[in-house]
Amino acid sequence: MKIAIYGRQFNDTAVVPYIQQVFDSLASHDVEIYVHHQLHHYLKANITNVQYKILSAGDQVKDMIDVFLTLGGDGTLLDMVTLVRDSGIPIIGINFGRLGFLASINKNDIATAIYAVTNKQFTLDSRELICINSEPKIFGDDNFALNDITIHKRDDSAMITAHVSLNGEVLNSYWGDGIIISTATGSTAYSLSCGGPIIYPESDTMVLTPVAPHNLNVRPIVLPGNSVLSFDVECRGGNYIVSCDSRTAAVDKMIRFQVKKAGFRLNLIRLNNESYLSTLRDKLLWGLDARNY
Secondary structure, three states: OEEEEEEOOOOOHHHHHHHHHHHHHHHHOOOEEEEEHHHHHHHHHHOOOOOOEEEOOOOOOOOOOOEEEEEEOHHHHHHHHHHHOOOOOOEEEEEOOOOOOOOOEEHHHHHHHHHHHHOOOEEEEEEEEEEEEOOOOOOOOOOEEOOEEEEEEOOOOOOEEEEEEEOOEEEEEEEEOEEEEEEOHHHHOHHHHOOOOOOOOOOOEEEEEEEOOOOOOOOOEEEEOOOOEEEEEEEOOOOEEEEEOOEEEEEOOOOEEEEEEEEEEEEEEEEOOOOHHHHHHHHOOOOOOHHHO
C-alpha cells in the first residue's frame, strides 16, 4: 500500500512524538510512504529514522497513491482537497488541532487507526463538493470547496449587498456582513456558527446562510443539490473577500459569481468504530444536557 502524508509546519513541539509514532506505525506495516514536499522540510529537522519518498509539486497522484493521511486539524485536511481533486484517493486525518470534525482520528489512537487503514478495515464516506465560477477566474482551477464558499465584507468596511438568483429566478437580496454557501459537509462549520442547520452528509442539498443580516426576517435556506446560484455583489467599501474553503481572494470590481455542484466527490475514510452521528455527539457535544448528569 502507498500512503502519502501531508501536513503544515508545526510550531508546537509537543506534536513531534505523535508524528514520529505515525511513521513508526506505518513502517511496521510495510507501507510505502510518500511525504508532501512542504512537510519534508519540517521532518528533516524533527523526525529521525524514517524512510520515505518525497511527493513533489508536479507529481500526478492519481493511480500512484492509495491513501492520503493528513497531520493537523480540519484546515489541514481542507488544504488536501486541492491536491486530491477528482482523483478519488481516500483521505483520513489525524487531529493535532482543537476540534477535529473532519480530521477525526485522535492522536492517542494513531496506532489503532493506521492498523485499520493498512488492513482496509474502513468504509468510504463520499462527500459532495461545490465550485465557484466567475470571469475572471479568481481561484483558477482550484475553484471547488468541500465545506463552503463565502462572500464577506472586509473587517473595516461597510456591509455588502448580495443579490442572489436561484436557477435564473430572483431569490433574495441580502444586506449584511456576508453570505455562506455551504455543502452538507460544511453545514457543521461556519454556517452552523451563523445559525445554519445541521445537514446529514448524504443529503443532496446546499445551504445558503447570511452572516449578520440587517434584515431581521432573513433566515438560512436549504436548497436542492442541483441548484445553480448566481451572485451580484455591491460594496461601498470598494472591495470584499471571497473564500473557497481555506483559500481567499480580494475582489475590487463588479463580478458575477455562479455556485453549483463541482461534479465530483471526495472520499473520506471512516473507520468501522465511528459514524457521523457519533462524531456529532463527541465533537460538537450535540444533545448534551448537563441536567442529565
